[in-house]
Amino acid sequence: MNMKETIRAGLLAILLLAPAVAIVQAQQPGPSKERAKPSAKITEEQAKKIALERIPGEVTDVAIEKKRGKNVYVIEIQSPEQGEKDVFVDVETGKIVGTD
Template identity: 50%
Template sequence: MNHNYNIICLSVLLGLFGTAAVAQDNTAFDSCRKAVGEVTQDPIVKMKLKNKKGVEYYKIKAKSSDGAKWEFKCDKTGNIFEKEQELPSADHPAFAALKKIDEEQARKIALEAYPGRVSEVEYEINTDGFAVYEFEIKMADGREMEVEVDAGTGKIIKAEED
């Protein structure tokens, strides 16, 4: 009889701790939704809990009616530590207002540093508020590189194997 009582108590305690963990996650979830709402009124279309090197965060995507997309990374305290706005073209007013070099110049810069074939181009405004051409390049050796070229300066600001 005492054994059954111990099992019941343990089950209740585990249930309480599980509830506390869920409540904490809901608070973080709500904090991140609120933080995103302070940046854009565009509807959230995806929100996923991620874990990178032991650090949990939410990856949140929102989309506007003009085709612009937002991507946020938000820690469990509701702090947005990365945000990007992906625009449908380099002619979008938000991107065009910041660019000083055109896509062809940026493509040439990326391919000089990482020769290959451009398979995809994205037009982004990053966390720091500047416009970036992001090129996905398939190289001759089979590797895929993601190369970001600052649309204001023409400098490569990021290059990593995808």
């Protein structure tokens, strides 16, 4: 290969790879509830148990969000008596900081 062909091949490779790199970067999670998990001292299972003691039912979803200035597990519970309820469990202490 001469110098021009080498440069063309390099530029072509860059042009073909750039969209793939952009897609991978776009799929990286941002500063969201998934990123908060490493600081959790209470496990997801512990948080579910704590929430179910407050509102009996079936857990339908669990997420970590910032509520009232704290990272909390948001435990979504489908309750036969109360319908759909959210229980907020502090990820560090395991205390319930609210319901919705």
